[in-house]
Amino acid sequence: MNSTIPESFLDLANGPRVAALTTVMPDGQPQTTVVWCDYDGTYVRINTMRGFRKEKNMRANPKVTLLCYDPRQPLRSLEIRGVVVEMTENGAIEHLDGLSKLYTGKSPYFGGCVPAELRETETPVLCKILPVHVVTLDARKKERVV
Secondary structure (H helix, E strand, O other): OOOOOHHHHHHHHOOOOEEEEEEEEEOOOOOEEEEEEOOOOOOOEEEEEOOOHHHHHHHHHEEEEEEEEOOOOEEEEEEEEEEEEEEEEHHHHHHHHHHHHHHOOOOHHHHEEEEHHHHHHOOEEEEEEEEEEEEEOOOOOOOEOO
């Protein structure tokens, strides 16, 4: 089982590409949302807000799948099946500010990307995902790693 993200696919896990996170709802149904992500060499990191559905889902069931792709290259994708090993508010705002800069060119997140008032009602949570199984596809090269 491959749990390493190949170097040739790191750009997909390191934003600013399209990434969709799938978590499991309490009733067992999948729930998918678009997220921003980056990769620190060990963990794929995303950010959510305390109380959001995906945050609750990850706390209840840490198994997730993250699908990353570049819409300009639709025949190339990266699927990361993983386990959320840490969810913390420590460092979450700094991480979110970095993702905001990476994805939108604006920072800080609160005030630069979204209205500053949201800082009063939303609390960022940094989530670290340990890849357990990685699937890459580059149909342009007829390459598939399972």
